[in-house]
Amino acid sequence: MHYTYCPNCGKKLTTILAGDDGMVPYCAKCNKRWFDSFQSCVIVLVYNEFDEIVLSKQWYFPDDYTSLTSGFITPGENAEECAIREVKEELGLNVVRAQQLITTDIY
Numbered sequence: 493m494h495y496t497y498c499p500n501c502g503k504k505l506t507t508i509l510a511g512d513d514g515m516v517p518y519c520a521k522c523n524k525r526w527f528d529s530f531q532s533c534v535i536v537l538v539y540n541e542f543d544e545i546v547l548s549k550q551w552y553f554p555d556d557y558t559s560l561t562s563g564f565i566t567p568g569e570n571a572e573e574c575a576i577r578e579v580k581e582e583l584g585l586n587v588v589r590a591q592q593l594i595t596t597d598i599y
């Protein structure tokens with residue numbers, strides 16, 4: 493789905509630069525980016541050889557919130573490729589090995 497109007501307030505969206513995702517629909521009134529939505533996404537548990545995991549904060553999270561790395565699968569991309577890309581984009585880390593644990597389709 494591509495958003496033209498804000499699902500929260502109904503205002504016509506403009507666009508805003510969202511890092512590596514490029515220009516995305518944006519509502520200035522709600523201060524919210526409305527990424528094109530797809531039905532598939534990944535949530536990535538990143539850990540190192542010491543079993544230390546990575547939690548990150550995003551600018552749009554409330555103060556105390558942290559999260560695993562996640563993102564939407566883009567057309568032509570599989571889950572593993574998406575996970576590797578999101579880890580690079582959000583954490584600046586290169587994935588050494590990716591393993592898919594769960595697949596769920598949402599309709």
Ligand SMILES: [Zn+2]
Pocket residue numbers: 498499500501502503519520521522523
């Ligand atoms: Zn809005």
